[in-house]
Amino acid sequence: MKIINPLFAISAVILLLFTTGASAKVTPEEAARLGKDLTPIGGEKSGNADKTIPDWTGGLEKIPAGFQRGQPYIDPFADDPILFTIDQSNMDQYLDHLSLGQQALLKTYSSFSMPVYKSHRPVGYSDELIKLVNKNAISAELVQNGNGLKNSGANYPFPIAQNGLEALWNHIRRYRGGSLNRTYVHATPTKSGKFTPITFYEEFSERASLKDFAKNKDDNVMLYFKQAVKSPARLAGNVLLVHDTIDQVKEPRRAWIYNAGQRRVRRAPQVSYDSPGTASDALITADNFDMYNGAPDRYDWKLEGKKELYVPYNSYKLDDKSLTYKDIIKPLHINTQYSRYELHRVYKVIGTLKQGKRHIYQKRVHYIDEDTWAILGSDFYDGKGNIWRVAEGHNKYFYDIGTALPTVSAYYDLLSGRYLVTGLANEIKTKFDFDRKFSTKDFSPSALRRSGKR
């Protein structure tokens, strides 16, 4: 009988553990930190030593007076003065709190600046969400080399994330109000700032928020998404439908496109990874949408700890209904006069392209907010290892819903000197509607044709 070398056996077991991406849920003792020294979703309750990052005390105390659900959001921090502004001339003083992408933006564009305000931590969490996250903490696990999850509720599977993949999954499965429909504008200005607004209408629902949700039906789907182009006329009528699967390697994302020109519904397998984003003028990839989406399988993800960075936060000004798109969309970058940066703790997650895999981004670095698990900034590196693109997610807190979503996301291409800005709704009267609930029928391929009518 052949005797197996014990060293070989141990190595094999260790290798197997790593290659299967086996990931431990935390112990009940560790999970008990949630709500004590940690926030209910795993952020640090305490602020930093000099309190430039405040303690988390349960989120925004009071919804601003006069706010009515469905009406524009009132900026709870409108009276805050600018503390200081970072620009090309003084950026060296702040390098410790700037991502490499932000440094590249400041170095490349002399007009780019970052107005810094007092930090606030307004995000609160419902009892229902807290219960769900507590359960996830001791049960959720990564499977299939980290490409899938098991034993996880709908949001924040890993509140105490122990590696890059877990942190990324928290972003992918962060709470976004359950369901949402909204109209917004996206633009790809030329270097001189000329642009044509492209209007999108979107419907989104997590599977668990569907009216006809059934626990065992379509259980590898995590969310449904439909996006229709409403204007300009030359693009209007095209609709994209996505059923985003949890394990996209086992079952790739399902996507269909309704082509208004041909009046036909077609499968769209290319809506993933580095295929160009819809109407993006080659400025973003499909997986850039929402800062990051889709299967994580092409990268090795590393959690490089937390950093205190100036990140876009509480960006209510960018959503001001008194502004026009022309006020915001300027040559080379958005009008930073309306941006708001605050010092916050972010998880730094680095994705490095795996050997034998391909993507136009050889490396991507994401900065994930500790209070929302939303990616607020990303740096994208090309094959030579140079920063090529930089993205910023200017979030605001929807205090009546309990979620923070991007008011504006901007993706800067440093090589071509152009950018894509999306999420603008200043000139749109319709609200972000979190109240409408959808059924699976609304996200069926046959529903696409109806949505495409102009």
Add this chain to the structure above:
Amino acid sequence: MSIRCIARLSILIFFFCSNLFADTFRIPASYDHCFLSPYYKDDSPPHEAALAIGECFYLAAENILLDDYENEQDEASPGTTNIVSALQYADSWFRLAIQKGSTVAITFLHHTELYLLEAQQKHPLQNLRPLSISKDAHATTH
């Protein structure tokens, strides 16, 4: 205005608003056809396929650059962004082809890198000369 004029105008309006022509008015990136390769979605394509897709993007970049040259790099043209993107796609495919054993891809990658470097140094990308290097690459490697 005569009835005939109104009728002609209505036909024109109908024509331009029609769904039928929606796609004709889309301006696809000049390298869209490269995504149609059956190997594009393949997780592990053979090196010949990876090289061919890389070449497709590379040639598309050349063509966009030549077009832009003729149009004197119109500011409103998406050419610059498309050239950079096409070269980055080419770069990623050549790298994969090299990992899978293609030696031809090494020369292509070298040229692609040179042009990307040039693009970076000449930021914002201006007056980049036409590439016309795909033939050179084949000449050096065959």
